Amino acid sequence: MGYALNFNLIxxxxxxxxxxxxxxxxxxxLAIGIGVVIGLVLAIAHxxxxxxxxxxxxxxxxxxxxxxLILLVYLVFYGLPQAxxxxxxxxxxxxxxxxxxxxxxxxxxxxxxxxxxxxxxxDAGKAIGLTPWQRLIHVRLPTMLRITLPALSNTFxxxxxxxxxxxxxxxxxxxxxxxxxxTNTFRIVEVYLIVTGMYLVTGYAILLGLRAIExxxxxxx
Amino acid sequence: xxxxxxxxxxxxxxxxxxxxxxxxxxxxxxxxxxxxxGVALVYGPAPLRWVIRGFSDVVRGIPILxxxxxxxxxxxxxxxxxxxxxxxxxxxxxxxxxxxIENVRGAIGSxxxxxxDAGKAIGLTFPARLVYVIAPQAVRxxxxxxxxxxxxxxxxxxLVSLLGVTDLMHSIQQVIGRTYEALPLYVLGAVFYFVINxxxxxxxxxxxxxxxxxRD
Numbered sequence: 001m002g003y004a005l006n007f008n009l010i011x012x013x014x015x016x017x018x019x020x021x022x023x024x025x026x027x028x029x030l031a032i033g034i035g036v037v038i039g040l041v042l043a044i045a046h047x048x049x050x051x052x053x054x055x056x057x058x059x060x061x062x063x064x065x066x067x068x069l070i071l072l073v074y075l076v077f078y079g080l081p082q083a084x085x086x087x088x089x090x091x092x093x094x095x096x097x098x099x100x101x102x103x104x105x106x107x108x109x110x111x112x113x114x115x116x117x118x119x120x121x122x123d124a125g126k127a128i129g130l131t132p133w134q135r136l137i138h139v140r141l142p143t144m145l146r147i148t149l150p151a152l153s154n155t156f157x158x159x160x161x162x163x164x165x166x167x168x169x170x171x172x173x174x175x176x177x178x179x180x181x182x183t184n185t186f187r188i189v190e191v192y193l194i195v196t197g198m199y200l201v202t203g204y205a206i207l208l209g210l211r212a213i214e215x216x217x218x219x220x221x
Numbered sequence: 222x223x224x225x226x227x228x229x230x231x232x233x234x235x236x237x238x239x240x241x242x243x244x245x246x247x248x249x250x251x252x253x254x255x256x257x258x259g260v261a262l263v264y265g266p267a268p269l270r271w272v273i274r275g276f277s278d279v280v281r282g283i284p285i286l287x288x289x290x291x292x293x294x295x296x297x298x299x300x301x302x303x304x305x306x307x308x309x310x311x312x313x314x315x316x317x318x319x320x321x322i323e324n325v326r327g328a329i330g331s332x333x334x335x336x337x338d339a340g341k342a343i344g345l346t347f348p349a350r351l352v353y354v355i356a357p358q359a360v361r362x363x364x365x366x367x368x369x370x371x372x373x374x375x376x377x378x379x380l381v382s383l384l385g386v387t388d389l390m391h392s393i394q395q396v397i398g399r400t401y402e403a404l405p406l407y408v409l410g411a412v413f414y415f416v417i418n419x420x421x422x423x424x425x426x427x428x429x430x431x432x433x434x435x436r437d
Contacts, residue, residue: 003298003299062415062419063411063415065422066372066376066414066415066419067411067414067415068375068378068379068380068414069376070379070390071379071393071410071411071414072411074403074407075408078397078403078407079403079406079408080404082403082404083404161283161284161285163284164284165284167286175286175287175290182294188294188295188298189295189298192287192290192295196279199282199287200279200282200283203282203283
């Protein structure tokens with residue numbers, strides 16, 4: 001028996017996929033924004049902090065990076081409310097989880113970036129009389145950001161793809177939209193062909209955009 | 222809480238065995254297939270290179286969750302009815318293959334072109350150059366990132382619980398369904414995953430230190 005592809009039902013429900021994609025992007029942007037703040041603060045703390053600070057940050061990074069994201073998502077959404085008296089919806093819970101997850105990856109990126117800032121630049125800052133704080137803001141951070149741009153782009157795109165995990169706690173993003181259409185129309189192959197295309201196009205669009213920024217700001221080495 | 226954890230241990234142990242089996246199958250299958258595809262990507266004829274490049278870019282461009290659902294729910298349409306376990310292994314293997322291809326490409330690409338030329342100059346055939354000149358050097362560059370990527374296979378295998386495969390993730394949820402002790406059991410599950418993956422990443426770090434210096 002042949003299977004005839006029929007995309008009509010997909011187009012009829014396309015608003016679920018389109019809305020889902022928008023939500024996926026929003027989740028990614030929020031989590032990346034919060035993750036960048038976590039990553040920057042912890043990377044600076046790691047570089048300038050004592051042994052205890054380093055150990056604590058290292059533990060956070062290793063734990064998050066070595067546990068599957070789906071487990072963290074369940075842990076925060078179903079597990080945490082048992083211990084602390086908080087109530088949040090699935091979307092908030094997922095953004096919190098993905099932010100923590102992003103933070104752990106970004107600390108590593110920023111930390112290695114800070115370590116790669118040439119010592120001569122920092123000395124030059126010292127020589128013209130900048131305070132340690134001014135050196136951080138005007139010398140080390142800008143240089144570090146330009147060094148880490150390629151690694152940042154990859155992390156951002158991979159975080160965008162990770163938003164698909166939100167579907168397991170019924171956040172209506174793109175993968176959840178695909179599952180909804182599956183359950184209601186059974187046009188499984190068609191849905192996943194379209195959704196695969198949507199993830200690919202969006203992912204590569206993000207990557208191309210970031211590559212353009214990289215070219216503009218990269219340091220010729 | 223303690224009783225729930227004690228009750229859970231045997232179930233999690235059984236789930237852990239499935240997680241390890243899925244990971245082991247995925248890692249070994251993708252090592253062979255991805256390894257061959259990676260070599261073909263570097264040295265193969267143009268049309269083959271395009272196909273492999275396209276395969277790798279598409280697979281790395283979509284979320285692994287979508288890939289798993291696509292394989293499990295979509296392949297029956299093409300007449301291939303897979304059990305959840307086989308579908309899970311197939312989808313994870315495809316995902317991991319793309320990574321191995323890039324690992325191989327990176328490893329071979331990091332070897333100076335002169336090595337190949339030198340092999341040619343002393344009269345080695347192409348397979349001999351590959352086996353005696355390129356492979357011994359490429360393997361050392363390939364190992365650290367590859368072992369690091371093995372943790373992705375273990376972490377990705379948690380998603381097969383969504384197909385109903387009773388792996389570690391799924392058995393955690395089953396026990397929670399019976400005991401309602403969500404927090405301690407998720408934490409316990411996290412500990413299980415952490416121990417496996419942390420061991421792997423430690424191994425990768427040690428290999429990297431050992432191989433970071435390449436004698437010329």
